[in-house]
Amino acid sequence: MTLHWKLVIDCGNAPALADFWAAALDYRVEDPAPLIGRLLAAGQLTEDAVTEHDGRALFRGYAAIRHPEDPYDGTSGVGRGRRLLFQEVPEAKSGKNRLHLDVHSEPGGLDRLVSRLEDLGASRVSEVDKGPAGHWWVMRDPEGNEFCVA
Template sequence: MALGWKLVIDSHDAIALAGFWAAALEYTPEDQNALIEHLVGAGQLPPAAVVEHEGRRYFRGMAAIRHPDDPFDAFTGIGQGRRLLFQEVPEEKTVKNRLHIDVHRGSGSLDDLVARLEGLGATRVNEVDQGPAGRWWVLRDPQGNEFCCS
């Protein structure tokens, strides 16, 4: 049986980076308000372990997004399919990512996709053109993580 997985991405501001990637991929931010309320109310989670952002409560230092068509647990809000979890870490990013996300444009043009992502806060690094083998852009998200668009 195949194993479930999620991709965990280190960040300095998990909520902000989750917001960027939710908009970039058209994913849904996970809503864990009911779980957090239950845990705080039962005394199992101290209020200091929770932050509020734009009317939603988050576990301090973490935020996740999920594919809108994939199943999720209604109580916990946790996705049970394609999912990205952003966690805050104290150290700075110092080298190129060893793992990265490739964003595929669907039916639109590559130039339109790159422009939309730049509007969300991405920056262009370089264009790769391998002729008939393909053309794509390497970009950085707002916290410096490299990703590709094709």
């Protein structure tokens, strides 16, 4: 049985971080606007639970991205495969991540990928060279979450 999963990432600005990671991973930002419209019309959701980002209605405090080849529910916009959900929390990030993403380039494309991620808002932290074991960059996304690029 294939499991559906999502990795939840705490953040300060869910829509902005979803935009960054969608561009970084070539994922799709989920569009819950049709679901939000139905819930509002049915009185099951109040206007204060909704925000707008790039002309789309979103659940306030949340945004998600999905792998473009994975199935998704057309009525809710929710992916049924590999997903990242960004949820806003009041506290700032503190300390090192206990879990992080590794982003891999095509062979010979590390420098191009690192530059592209910097153009999207990421920053380099440190370069790691373990010889035959690997070479990668530790980077931070726009909110300071560490990830590796190899």
